[in-house]
Amino acid sequence: MADVIVFDLYGVIARTQSPEAIRRIEKVAGVSGESATAFWEAYWECRPPYDAGQDGAAYWAAVADRLGTRFPDVPGLVEADLDSWVDVDEAMVELVVELADRGRTLGLLSNIIDELVPRFEARHGDWLSRFAALTYSCRIGVAKPDPRAYLICAERLGVAPGEVLFFDDREGNVVAAREVGMRAEVFRSPAQVRELV
Known part of the structure; x- marks a missing residue:
């Protein structure tokens, strides 16, 4: 025992994240198709430091840097991401x-x-x-x-x-x-x- x-x-x-939550995050991030695939690769590759206490802004900056882009609505992206995990x-x-x-x-x-x-x-x-x-x-x-x-x-x-x-x-x-x-x-x-x- x-x-x-x-x-x-x-x-x-x-x-884990539902398909609906994933679609919401993709919409806020402005990605679809192949760009969505690259987005999720960067999302997970950059995640370990975030899990270990990294600041959220630094995390999303790292994801954007990995993709060579900028996200138009980082606060909205943070909110959609947090809501996807509750x-x-x-x-x-x-x-x-x-x-x-x-x-x-x-x-x-x-x-x-x-x-x-x-x-x-x-x-x-x-x-x-x-x-x-x-x-x-x-x-x-x-x-x-x-x-x-x-x-x-x-x-x-x-x-x-x-x-x-x-x-x-x-x-x-x-x-x-x-x-x-x-x-x-x-x-x-x-x-x-x-x-x-």
Whole structure:
């Protein structure tokens, strides 16, 4: 039985960007077709420093530089981007509450940008309060799969890495968690989590 369970946020409890959100971002950025493909490549390639605490303006400047362009409405782009990351999987939220009610110690380890944290917490503070530790990449200065992120998370929970069962939707993050001693699984579904815990 796993008593200390750490979840990734996006792709596990929170939903990734919907097609509608993606189209909204593309519209504000003024991209389509091949330019949209290049935009998303730059969006993700420039993301790690943003996840680790970089200022939003610097992030979007880096994306624009990568593309050799300028965005006409950076505040609108920031807003569309933040809004694209606030939806959750209600089945997973129910599971979080259930596990907390059963006495499990829960932790969250998420690569997340600083501007998004207050917005996400304002909307989802009720169930986030069930976590013993919320470890955000932007607040600790490192992002998964950096080994330090996992060690900081375990330390905040007051346990050794080997006492943690960790779920993430990305194989690379799971491998990195195992390398620091955590038991880790690629997230598939709430049913999978129930079976393993």
